[in-house]
Amino acid sequence: MSEPARPRLVFLGLPRTGKSTFLGAFWALVQSPVEPAVRETRFGGDRSYVQKLADQVARGDALDRTALDASEELAVEVDFEVGGVADLLIPDTSGESLRVLAEQRIWYPNLLDACTQATAILMFVHPDRLRVPQRIAVASGGGEPAPAAEPERSPEHVDFHPPEAVSFKAHEHTSTAAELIDVFENLSELWSDRRPIRIGVVVSAWDRVGGEPKPTPYAWLGARLPGTLATLESNRDVADFEVFGVSAQGGSLEDRDQLLAKGEICDRVFAEDRDGLRVSLVEPIRWAIWGS
Amino acid sequence: MRVADQFLFGYDDGHRLLTGSRELAPATAVALLAATDAAMADGAAPLVTGLALAESSEYAFCVTWSAAESPRPGAVWAHALIVAQADLYDAHALEVLIGLPRRPAAGGIYLGDYRAALPLDAVTPAAPRYLPAGALDLELLERLALAAYDPGADTIVTHDEITDGATALLALWRAQWPSLRTAFSFRTRHVVRQGAAGFDLTVTRKVRGQVGEGTPATPRAPAPWLAGVVEDAAAVGAQPTPLRDFLWTFGPLEPRDPRRVAALATLWRSIVARDAAGARTQLEREWPTPQSGAELKAVLFAPENDDWWVLSEPAR
Numbered sequence: 289m290s291e292p293a294r295p296r297l298v299f300l301g302l303p304r305t306g307k308s309t310f311l312g313a314f315w316a317l318v319q320s321p322v323e324p325a326v327r328e329t330r331f332g333g334d335r336s337y338v339q340k341l342a343d344q345v346a347r348g349d350a351l352d353r354t355a356l357d358a359s360e361e362l363a364v365e366v367d368f369e370v371g372g373v374a375d376l377l378i379p380d381t382s383g384e385s386l387r388v389l390a391e392q393r394i395w396y397p398n399l400l401d402a403c404t405q406a407t408a409i410l411m412f413v414h415p416d417r418l419r420v421p422q423r424i425a426v427a428s429g430g431g432e433p434a435p436a437a438e439p440e441r442s443p444e445h446v447d448f449h450p451p452e453a454v455s456f457k458a459h460e461h462t463s464t465a466a467e468l469i470d471v472f473e474n475l476s477e478l479w480s481d482r483r484p485i486r487i488g489v490v491v492s493a494w495d496r497v498g499g500e501p502k503p504t505p506y507a508w509l510g511a512r513l514p515g516t517l518a519t520l521e522s523n524r525d526v527a528d529f530e531v532f533g534v535s536a537q538g539g540s541l542e543d544r545d546q547l548l549a550k551g552e553i554c555d556r557v558f559a560e561d562r563d564g565l566r567v568s569l570v571e572p573i574r575w576a577i578w579g580s
Numbered sequence: 581m582r583v584a585d586q587f588l589f590g591y592d593d594g595h596r597l598l599t600g601s602r603e604l605a606p607a608t609a610v611a612l613l614a615a616t617d618a619a620m621a622d623g624a625a626p627l628v629t630g631l632a633l634a635e636s637s638e639y640a641f642c643v644t645w646s647a648a649e650s651p652r653p654g655a656v657w658a659h660a661l662i663v664a665q666a667d668l669y670d671a672h673a674l675e676v677l678i679g680l681p682r683r684p685a686a687g688g689i690y691l692g693d694y695r696a697a698l699p700l701d702a703v704t705p706a707a708p709r710y711l712p713a714g715a716l717d718l719e720l721l722e723r724l725a726l727a728a729y730d731p732g733a734d735t736i737v738t739h740d741e742i743t744d745g746a747t748a749l750l751a752l753w754r755a756q757w758p759s760l761r762t763a764f765s766f767r768t769r770h771v772v773r774q775g776a777a778g779f780d781l782t783v784t785r786k787v788r789g790q791v792g793e794g795t796p797a798t799p800r801a802p803a804p805w806l807a808g809v810v811e812d813a814a815a816v817g818a819q820p821t822p823l824r825d826f827l828w829t830f831g832p833l834e835p836r837d838p839r840r841v842a843a844l845a846t847l848w849r850s851i852v853a854r855d856a857a858g859a860r861t862q863l864e865r866e867w868p869t870p871q872s873g874a875e876l877k878a879v880l881f882a883p884e885n886d887d888w889w890v891l892s893e894p895a896r
Contacts, residue, residue, distance in 0.1 A: 302594070303593060303594035304593070304594075304652075334788055336788070337788065349653075350652075350653050351653065351654075352619070352653045352654030353591075353594075353595075353652055353653065353654035353655060354619075354654075355595070355617045355618050355619045355620075355654065355656075356595060356613060356614045356617040357614055357615075357617055357618060357619075357769075357772075358619050359772070359773035359788075360619075360773070360788070382617075383594055384594045384595050384596075384613065384617070387594055388610050388613065392606045392609065392610055393606075394606055394607065394610050396610065396614065
């Protein structure tokens with residue numbers, strides 16, 4: 289019998305992008321007897337944290353946020369229907385730790401450790417929580433009508449030395465795409481000696497994405513985060529990447545009764561691959577371990 | 581005039597610094613962000629954190645509360661106070677600092693309350709609002725002293741009553757000689773993971789990754805030096821013990837390492853027992869070079885101090 293793979297995955301994403309929810313749903317599927325895509329092969333160890341997440345997902349509860357110092361993880365040996373046995377380790381990283389990297393340009397120690405040891409990354413984005421790029425004139429308040437005394441200035445003009453200090457906190461205006469590209473560059477540097485790395489973009493709350501026809505996850509990424517997609521496309525020597533849409537709750541927590549009426553976790557959660565084809569919710573993790 | 585700079589952390593699309601009395605260097609801001617954040621259930625007992633900020637020669641004392649009023653489960657409030665390390669040398673300033681942390685009111689928060697530095701002088705220390713008044717748990721204090729000071733001990737102590745843990749931790753911290761106090765980082769938490777480092781002492785309800793999670797570790801056999809250290813820590817506010825005088829005299833000459841407390845407290849036992857041979861043996865073992873513990877050796881064994889010891893005839 290061959291040795292199991294020993295993947296070390298890291299879920300990256302800003303706060304409230306669905307990382308813990310996905311981890312809880314994944315663990316619920318691992319334990320579900322009706323989910324054929326994955327099963328647990330070695331029992332034992334401390335599962336209390338991921339079990340709590342899975343229970344919260346099952347009840348349709350909003351999950352507790354992951355504290356910066358939480359140091360929680362999923363450590364389990366599982367057998368994927370397509371792929372094989374993997375001794376899997378996934379630390380539950382806090383969204384704030386990624387924010388520290390994006391905004392303060394400081395690696396939070398726990399995140400640095402996890403990323404240094406990681407064999408692949410799943411990067412989470414929430415479709416309702418994107419910050420789109422703004423013109424600096426708008427972001428700094430310069431978009432308001434210019435004073436009458438200076439009619440020649442365009443609405444986009446911003447004084448380099450305004451008479452009064454302009455309150456501007458970069459972190460309140462940085463676009464999601466810029467933050468993700470910055471994270472990609474940091475990862476690229478961190479893994480410069482073992483490229484290409486594997487990065488999966490996971491669009492969470494995929495049930496909330498509409499449109500007629502509904503876009504594929506790849507098309508959605510191209511439309512909403514074109515800079516991120518372009519960066520990934522043009523750096524294939526650095527990272528092999530995929531895009532997934534996942535609904536790890538199977539619907540909105542705002543209508544919990546309707547959500548729970550859909551049935552058990554395995555009945556209501558779903559995922560789509562880059563082309564919009566339905567796949568098991570465990571597929572992003574399976575791909576992160578073994579690739580296509 | 582000595583002041584404590586204050587900083588309020590809370591939930592704003594993630595755990596963030598909401599306001600403060602001054603700007604923070606990025607590295608300090610990140611350190612505080614982590615030190616003030618913790619996994620807490622709604623209504624759980626507040627958590628205390630002491631964090632030595634070596635790079636800026638400052639010290640941060642923080643209290644974290646659950647924020648049940650926040651729409652995001654697991655959100656917390658935290659009030660962090662930063663003082664110059666030199667301010668911790670003053671017992672009055674220390675007591676004022678310990679009484680400063682306050683939780684934002686559940687009915688509405690006014691950030692302006694957290695934008696001015698707070699005086700440490702000419703104010704009466706307040707009783708900590710985050711700790712219920714209660715007796716010091718001496719058995720727990722002993723376990724904490726062992727964990728913090730014994731060179732072979734695990735620095736994580738499990739205990740169900742986290743507020744008792746905070747009370748005992750603060751007693752231990754107060755009793756330390758000032759330079760050790762400025763370098764001693766501690767925290768109470770509801771859950772930590774085994775092996776997580778960075779603090780000299782942690783009191784927690786649960787340790788993940790530990791066999792028998794959630795159950796207190798079996799206390800080790802008490803070390804002989806412990807009784808005096810516990811008695812001294814419990815006496816804070818009352819008359820200092822002779823051991824305190826000894827530790828505060830010679831502790832500052834030692835490296836800023838909590839484990840030196842055990843060495844000095846053991847030596848004190850020999851001094852009290854007038855056991856010159858025992859003292860000399862320990863000095864040879866723990867201060868082996870001529871430079872190490874030089875003042876201690878001179879004070880204990882200089883010719884003018886011969887009358888300290890009851891020496892046997894052969895030893896003379």
